[in-house]
Amino acid sequence: MVREAALTELKAETETVTGADLLMAALEEENVEVVFGYPGGAVLPIYDKIYDAKFLHVLPRHEQGGIHAAEGYARISGKPGVVIATSGPGATNIVTGLADAMMDSLPIVAFTGQVATGVIGSDAFQEADILGITTPITKYNMQIRNLEDIPRIIKEAFYIATSGRPGPVLIDIPKDIAASITKQPEAQEIHLPGYQPTLKPNFLQIRKLAEAVSKAKKPVILAGAGVLHAKAAAELLAYVEQQEVPVVHTLLGLGGFPADHSLFLGMGGMHGCYTANMALSQCDLLINIGARFDDRLTGNLVHFAPHATVAHIDIDPAEIGKNVPTLIPIVADAKEALTALLTHMEEKPDQAEWIAQLRTWQEKHPYHYDKDSPNLKPQQVVEMLHVKTNGEAIVTTDVGQHQMWAAQYYQFKNADRWVTSGGLGTMGFGLPSSIGAQLADPEACVIAMVGDAGFQMSTQEMAVIKELNLPIKIAIFNNQSLGMVRQWQDFFYQSRYSYSKIPVQPSFVKLAEAYDINGYTITNVEEAERVLDEVLHTREPVLLDFRVDSEENVFPMIAPGKGLHEMVGVKE
Amino acid sequence: MKRIISLLVMNEPGVLNRITNLFSKRNYNIESISVGLSEHDGMSRITCVVHVESEQISEQITKQLNKQIDIIKVTDITEQSVVARELALIKVQSSPQSRNEIYSLIEPFRASVIDVSKDSMVIQITGESEKIEAFVELIKPYGIKELARTGTTAFPRGTQRQSNQKTNFSIV
Numbered sequence: 252m253v254r255e256a257a258l259t260e261l262k263a264e265t266e267t268v269t270g271a272d273l274l275m276a277a278l279e280e281e282n283v284e285v286v287f288g289y290p291g292g293a294v295l296p297i298y299d300k301i302y303d304a305k306f307l308h309v310l311p312r313h314e315q316g317g318i319h320a321a322e323g324y325a326r327i328s329g330k331p332g333v334v335i336a337t338s339g340p341g342a343t344n345i346v347t348g349l350a351d352a353m354m355d356s357l358p359i360v361a362f363t364g365q366v367a368t369g370v371i372g373s374d375a376f377q378e379a380d381i382l383g384i385t386t387p388i389t390k391y392n393m394q395i396r397n398l399e400d401i402p403r404i405i406k407e408a409f410y411i412a413t414s415g416r417p418g419p420v421l422i423d424i425p426k427d428i429a430a431s432i433t434k435q436p437e438a439q440e441i442h443l444p445g446y447q448p449t450l451k452p453n454f455l456q457i458r459k460l461a462e463a464v465s466k467a468k469k470p471v472i473l474a475g476a477g478v479l480h481a482k483a484a485a486e487l488l489a490y491v492e493q494q495e496v497p498v499v500h501t502l503l504g505l506g507g508f509p510a511d512h513s514l515f516l517g518m519g520g521m522h523g524c525y526t527a528n529m530a531l532s533q534c535d536l537l538i539n540i541g542a543r544f545d546d547r548l549t550g551n552l553v554h555f556a557p558h559a560t561v562a563h564i565d566i567d568p569a570e571i572g573k574n575v576p577t578l579i580p581i582v583a584d585a586k587e588a589l590t591a592l593l594t595h596m597e598e599k600p601d602q603a604e605w606i607a608q609l610r611t612w613q614e615k616h617p618y619h620y621d622k623d624s625p626n627l628k629p630q631q632v633v634e635m636l637h638v639k640t641n642g643e644a645i646v647t648t649d650v651g652q653h654q655m656w657a658a659q660y661y662q663f664k665n666a667d668r669w670v671t672s673g674g675l676g677t678m679g680f681g682l683p684s685s686i687g688a689q690l691a692d693p694e695a696c697v698i699a700m701v702g703d704a705g706f707q708m709s710t711q712e713m714a715v716i717k718e719l720n721l722p723i724k725i726a727i728f729n730n731q732s733l734g735m736v737r738q739w740q741d742f743f744y745q746s747r748y749s750y751s752k753i754p755v756q757p758s759f760v761k762l763a764e765a766y767d768i769n770g771y772t773i774t775n776v777e778e779a780e781r782v783l784d785e786v787l788h789t790r791e792p793v794l795l796d797f798r799v800d801s802e803e804n805v806f807p808m809i810a811p812g813k814g815l816h817e818m819v820g821v822k823e
Numbered sequence: 824m825k826r827i828i829s830l831l832v833m834n835e836p837g838v839l840n841r842i843t844n845l846f847s848k849r850n851y852n853i854e855s856i857s858v859g860l861s862e863h864d865g866m867s868r869i870t871c872v873v874h875v876e877s878e879q880i881s882e883q884i885t886k887q888l889n890k891q892i893d894i895i896k897v898t899d900i901t902e903q904s905v906v907a908r909e910l911a912l913i914k915v916q917s918s919p920q921s922r923n924e925i926y927s928l929i930e931p932f933r934a935s936v937i938d939v940s941k942d943s944m945v946i947q948i949t950g951e952s953e954k955i956e957a958f959v960e961l962i963k964p965y966g967i968k969e970l971a972r973t974g975t976t977a978f979p980r981g982t983q984r985q986s987n988q989k990t991n992f993s994i995v
Contacts, residue, residue, distance in 0.1 A: 386841055387848045391892045394836075411892060445833060445895040569886035572879065 270398050270429040271300040273436070274362070277405035278306065283333050285309060285324060285690050287317035291337025292377055293364025296430040301335075309686070309719070312711035314341050316683035318348025319709070322357050323647060323684030326670045328691035329482065331358040331412045338364040338426075339377030343384065347677060350388040352419040354674025355503060356480060358412040359419035360405075365394065367427040381423055390418030395428050403439035410441055415448030416567040417480055448566060452583035457591045460538070460562045460579050465597035467536035467560075469605040470496045473519065473548075476503035476673075477541015477565060477585045484508070484666040486589035487540070494599055497609055499527040501542045502658055503673040510642065510662035516609060520548040521809050522655040525616035525822075526609055528807075528815040531556055536600075539563040541585045544574040545674065554814025564588045618659050619806075619822035626800035627775055629653060629728050633660035635776075636698060636726065639783050644668065644696040647685040649705030650676040652734035655805045657700045668695075679708025682725065686712060689721045696724070696788065703729040704753060713766040713794075722790040725768075727759055730801040738804045763794035770794040825854070826881045827907065827977050830869040830888060831861060831896040838893045842869065845891065851875065851884055855909075855974030866895060870976045872952075900979050907977035911955045912937075913946045916966035925965060932958050943968055951975075 268276075274297060278286070285307045290298040301308055311317035314336045321332025332352075336345050342363040352359045366375040385392050391411050395401055404422060412420040464470055478487055484507050491498055491514055498508045499519045508515055517524035519531050531537065537559040542548065549555040552574060562579035563571045571580045581588055620630040633656050636644070642662050647670040648654040654671055663669055670688050672680040685699035706727050716723050728734075736751040760770030771782045773795055786793045806820025832838050839858060846853050854872040861868040875881045881899060888897045917925055917939075925944065929936065934948035948958055952975055959970065 382837060383840065386837070386844050396836075443892060446892045567890070569883065569890055573883060576879075 266435060267432045268435055269296065269300075269432050270395070270401055270424065271297045273398070273401040274405065274424070274429070275300045275304060277402050278304075278333065280402075281331075281405070281409045284330075285687075286333045286335060287311055287321045287324075287687070288335030289314050289317055289337065289341055291341045291364060293338035293366060293426045294335060294341075294362075294424075294429070296426060297335065297362070297364070297424070307690070309690070309715060311683065311686075312714050313709070314344035315347055315679070316686075316709050316712040316715070318345040318359065318361065319351070319677070319680050319683035320687035320690075320712075320715075321359055322348060322352050322355075322680075323670045323687030324691045325352075325357045325359060325417075325687070326684070327645060327667055327688045329667070330691075331360050331409055332687060334359060334361040336361065336363050337377065338366055338381075339379045341377075342381040342423075343379055346384060346388070347675075349385055349419045349421065351672055351675040351677045351680065353388045353390065355672065356417050356476065357419070358417035360408050360412050361419060361421045363421060363423050364429070365423045365425040368396070368425045369427070371425065381421065385421050388419075389421050392421040392423070394423040395425070398428055398431060398433045399436040400439070401428075402436065403441065407441050407443060411443070411446065415446075449568070449582045450566070450584040450587050452564070452581050452588045452591050454591070456579055456581045457588070457595055460581065461592060461595045461597045463536055463560055463562065463579060464494055464496065464538070464600055467600045468602055469534045470536040470538065470600050470602060471516070471530045471534040472496050472498045473501065473531065473537060473539045473542050474498055474504045474507050475501040475540065475542025476507075478504060478507035479666055481541065481566070481585035481587075482666075483584075483586035483589050486586055486593065488512075490589050490593055493593070493596060495602070495606070496538070496600070497530060497606070499523075499530055501545070501548050501673075502671065504542060505658060506663035506666045506669045509664050511664060516613070518658050519815070520545075521550065522659065522805050522807065523548075524618055524659070525807060525818060526612040528809070528818060529612055530609060532814065532816040534559045537561050539565070540589070541565060543570045546574075549574065550809045550815045550817075551812055554816065616821050616823075620803070624800065627773070627779065627798060629656050629730070629797070629799040629803055630660050631776065632726070632728065632779060632797050632799060633657055633700070635779055635783060636700075636787075637661045639787050640696050640698070644698050645670065645685075645688045645692060646698050646700055647671065647681045647688055648700045649678050649681040649702050650735075651678070651702050651705065652730070652738065652803070652805050653700055653702045653728035655735075656728070678702075678705040681705060682709045683712045683715075685723045685725075686715055686719075686721060689723055690719075697722070698724045698726055700726045700728065702734060703727055703731060703756060703759070704733050706759070710762065713763065713768055713792075716792045717766050717768055721792060723792050724787060725763075725792070725794045727794070727796050728799050729756075729759070729796050730799050730803070731756060732801055734803075735805070741804065742808075742810070759794060759796040768792045768794055770796060772796045772798065774798045824875060824881075826873050826875055826884075826899055826901045827905065827975065828871045828873065828885065828888070829898045829900050829978055830871065830894055831863070832867050832869055833893040833895065834860070834865050834867045835893050838867070839869070841891055841893060842871075842888070845887055846873070849883070849887060851880070855972075857974040857976040859976070868976075868978075870974070870978075872975050898979075900977060903979045904983050905977045905979050907951050907975050908949055909952050909955055909973055909975045910947065910949045911959070911970065911972045913948070913959065913962060913967060914943050914969040915946060915962055916942060916968060917944045918942065921965060925962070928958075928961055934958065
């Protein structure tokens, strides 16, 4: 008996854990399935534990690729993307991704290593003040100073990243804290007295909106990514079908409402379609659901929805009234607000004339391009990809012309199929984000639509695609230029193409071959038809180098400083 | 216009950095900021004085501050009846001849002299910013050697005149 007691005592004494153990346990607690991480000096204690971890660890070939992959994963799965980077350069390499996730409200939890507590502030090897650097571009960030706090802080980090308006949270872990040993700490509850997001809408405001809708003659809904974050696509559809209010999407909101629906007007904004922009300009009631009235959407604010009563549903009160004066503010989760609206509906608005007007616009002024051109038109490529995947593929993009064509011509049927860098406009986003998207939905057909320039900013991530054998279809819209920059120089800088043309390029097909990925160069429609039929539905990664017309511009377009109604390049 | 914003914040490392960062990120101009412990354990009170062009901007400031996770409460107290005080220390040149003259200025302002040396004296004055400014102007001709001001710290009076309470930015 005495010996046994002594043994248990000994066991109790040896039940100690390191900071890295606590981190692993916390990740398990949060049901983390995938981690995008890159090892380095300051995170060695953590990586020693990851060696035995149950989750999938993906090694990007650059930390920036890692965080973009996490963003793609977060956008498709709705779960937070988890990133690990080492101190100093590892941490600074994820800065672009954090800013991107902040702008587009994506839940990211990033762990960065830090030099040991004792040398912080001494300009130690691979030291960077990552908290100072990332304060303006994270929803929250913190450094762990006590080993015992790790479980609570990580719980808080996941809670902050995913609740309210989602966003990136960064946790900085000094190396000595990850390595040092402690007794299993007692469980601590989340303690965030200053953070209580409002989810439920105010009943009076809902009633005000319901009344406004029933009285409106020209109502329109502007649906943004808030609908997707709240998983409110079904509620939106139900509401729209009952009240017959037409829907315009923002760039990031695409997919929240089915594109083949008769009440869908298209994307609004700088390169939005004629009908959507005219609807925004002429409506008498504008219901913004989860969009933030970004300048690329509104154009010149003076001319934006001048005759409209503006209602704005947003989970972030600071977005309401930020850019556009709002008469009916509703701070709430989009799903909660739409559910409340569905139960407090009044009469349908009398809007037959309005709908008829919208139909005329739609028929007269659709998107257009020269279909008889002998050159391969980028719009045509997107249309083909759309048809051949039945509008059901996951599409990821970089930023620029190809992004706009993808948004215009890929008609999304479903929610959460669209991954694009909207707010920050990050080149090199499309390829790595497709990795995360595919991991979030392994069965889906994933197409990474990228420009030839953006592709070269994250080419190295093809190694990950091959390593995990992800059946991603990389579609390069190769116009041998920075298309959107060239377009602006064309319009606003007397066609002085200052460094926007890239005539010297590698062979992308050979580059793919170097990573053991099959590649095809496609120069005309017939080739495109043949190759796409052959490869689009295989379970192998493929690179498609579409040599598209390098002079093609994106239309319609609203010049900077102009109002939404002042579109140029509209089909007459 | 001038706005006084009172913040109750968690006493966590980096909170002040977050707030000043937010002001510079959103291009707001801080006139003064004062920080100190509050009546709650682990919480500090910060008083910011900002200059803004419109109510819409001051509303944005309040909302953006409210979003910060370490900030418990944000109140724009400009429109309320408040007690606001600032402290200034002024080292002014003084000769035995001018000393009496300076004393005669100090008295009506209820300032006090807290140090005297051969050729200078240090005056402490508390009050609202305008009072301090008036005093500084008055004392300037004697030659100010050094000047240090704390910035305004403020909170609402216990009893509010009803007519003054109007702006409420909460839209929840």
